[in-house]
Amino acid sequence: MKISSIDAIALIDANNFYASCEQTINPQLRNKPVVILSNNDGCIIARSPEARALKIKMGTPYFKVKERLNKLDVAVLSSNYSLYGDMSRRLMNLLKNYCEQIEIYSIDEAFISISRSNDKNLYPWARNLRSLIYQNLGIPITVGIGENKVRAKIANKLAKNIDYSAGIFDLANTRNENNYLKKINVDEIWGVGKQTSNWLQSKGIKNARELRDMEENEIIKKLGIVGKRLQLELKGHKCLPIEESKKSKKEIQVSRSFGTPVTKLEDLTQALATHAIKASEKMRSLNLQSSDIRVFARTSRYSSQSYQRSAHRKLTNATDDTNSILKIVVELSKEIFNPEYKFSKAGVLMQDLTNSEYLQQSVINYKSQKELKKSANLMRTIDSLNRRFNKNAITWAITKNPKSWMMNKNFLSHSSTTDIKQIPTIVK
Amino acid sequence: MNFFDSNTKIFKIPLLVDSVSAGFPSPADDYTEENIDLNEHLISNPFSTFFLRVKGDSMINAGIKDKDLIIVDKSLTARPGNIIIAMIDGEFTIKRLSIKNNELYLKAENHNYPDFRFKNHIDVQIWGVVIYSIHSYL
Numbered sequence: 001m002k003i004s005s006i007d008a009i010a011l012i013d014a015n016n017f018y019a020s021c022e023q024t025i026n027p028q029l030r031n032k033p034v035v036i037l038s039n040n041d042g043c044i045i046a047r048s049p050e051a052r053a054l055k056i057k058m059g060t061p062y063f064k065v066k067e068r069l070n071k072l073d074v075a076v077l078s079s080n081y082s083l084y085g086d087m088s089r090r091l092m093n094l095l096k097n098y099c100e101q102i103e104i105y106s107i108d109e110a111f112i113s114i115s116r117s118n119d120k121n122l123y124p125w126a127r128n129l130r131s132l133i134y135q136n137l138g139i140p141i142t143v144g145i146g147e148n149k150v151r152a153k154i155a156n157k158l159a160k161n162i163d164y165s166a167g168i169f170d171l172a173n174t175r176n177e178n179n180y181l182k183k184i185n186v187d188e189i190w191g192v193g194k195q196t197s198n199w200l201q202s203k204g205i206k207n208a209r210e211l212r213d214m215e216e217n218e219i220i221k222k223l224g225i226v227g228k229r230l231q232l233e234l235k236g237h238k239c240l241p242i243e244e245s246k247k248s249k250k251e252i253q254v255s256r257s258f259g260t261p262v263t264k265l266e267d268l269t270q271a272l273a274t275h276a277i278k279a280s281e282k283m284r285s286l287n288l289q290s291s292d293i294r295v296f297a298r299t300s301r302y303s304s305q306s307y308q309r310s311a312h313r314k315l316t317n318a319t320d321d322t323n324s325i326l327k328i329v330v331e332l333s334k335e336i337f338n339p340e341y342k343f344s345k346a347g348v349l350m351q352d353l354t355n356s357e358y359l360q361q362s363v364i365n366y367k368s369q370k371e372l373k374k375s376a377n378l379m380r381t382i383d384s385l386n387r388r389f390n391k392n393a394i395t396w397a398i399t400k401n402p403k404s405w406m407m408n409k410n411f412l413s414h415s416s417t418t419d420i421k422q423i424p425t426i427v428k
Numbered sequence: 429m430n431f432f433d434s435n436t437k438i439f440k441i442p443l444l445v446d447s448v449s450a451g452f453p454s455p456a457d458d459y460t461e462e463n464i465d466l467n468e469h470l471i472s473n474p475f476s477t478f479f480l481r482v483k484g485d486s487m488i489n490a491g492i493k494d495k496d497l498i499i500v501d502k503s504l505t506a507r508p509g510n511i512i513i514a515m516i517d518g519e520f521t522i523k524r525l526s527i528k529n530n531e532l533y534l535k536a537e538n539h540n541y542p543d544f545r546f547k548n549h550i551d552v553q554i555w556g557v558v559i560y561s562i563h564s565y566l
Binding site: 025027028030031089090091093094132135136137138416417420423424425426427 | 473474475476478479480481482483484497498502503505513515518519520521522551553555
């Protein structure tokens, strides 16, 4: 069964993205096993192909494999989000030039829509795109092509798992579709969660091919319209559109684990204030204001005494003003603090977000228009100074001298592409 | 997260501002242009352009000096004559891509440094083409 539509969707996925970013900017890491650690240097969250070959597992806590990695001469790095974010921005912008529509799905994945020319063969186009991205960024990508998003996702998986695919697979242009769909387990299909997967397996449905051919009414009865749509996409119909602009954010969260557990109110307040400053800055950059501010803190998931508290304050008028938000956050931190527990993580959430341009029209406000204008100007000035010089050129006294609660980033590479002071040096 | 943020202006067209004003028009109005943005003039492929810092004097005869900032475009295909950044055995190096007796090699622009011949090295990759070097006179 072939679809007559000439359009295709490709899922572009950067391989081992974090490790690839580090390898492209640091020649010493090329062709070497590299692992990247999660926030706080906790677990392994990315591996170069060389590290995979050594059977180093994803998610392994670092302290458990520290010695083994040492022995195997594996390069260990903290996650460097300023580098990954910049490389992602470059990747997505390059992709934009080679498609009609793009939906950025995650930091290293994007759906793009392309039109299939008369000869139907998209392999030359995909090969060209792969070598172009590799030349421009030094990052390898995998290209999965299908009639729709679900099948593009499957094709991407096949491109990764089939040895002779060379990182490209077109599910809309293959003779052995049934054989390939059989290779994809139901829990690997995009949109199938754990519960659905369990139910399907209890019905004897193990792979994508069996799900595609399953009795339609049975799916609808259990999974409703979502299930029906999924099956239709598996069959090759296009149900899910490319979403170029994401819907506006519902909330902004800034949270971090602590380097060492926090037991003092002063430290908790300082950490929350730091996160609040970051969250307010983010709101302003997105033209958003919050009227519901929440803070939370919790102990480690692995500790015997688990404890979690959160507190929030609703505001009559939404705000993006760091000073007002800090006042509230400092008060709230007292509410959630408990000296009997060791906190391992804390964060702030800006909820009930509204567009600030729209809000400024509102006349009723507890502050005078003059005051509001003054504080807005101050925030704008601080933001532009911090953008121009560096992130913390101007900050609030409450965050000065951050201590023990700061995250561990013991193996952080440089901001090689975003900070002129940290660009790589060529000797000789 | 918004990836297409405000600093990704790709094709910015210089602006001649045409304004309507009530008073006596400024004679300079028709000539108002935006400030010169070096990014625009030096960088044509912003998403494949990287900055690196040079240390040492191996390229002194090409006018690239110690501590110079160099702008590298990875999207360009290196041609003989170009100054390039190569990765040789795990190190970045800056050299001129040259050709002699039908053989490509990497030439240092300083007699005190040896040339690199590709066949003597296991792992060589051309990383990018140098498009500008910026030297500070202060």
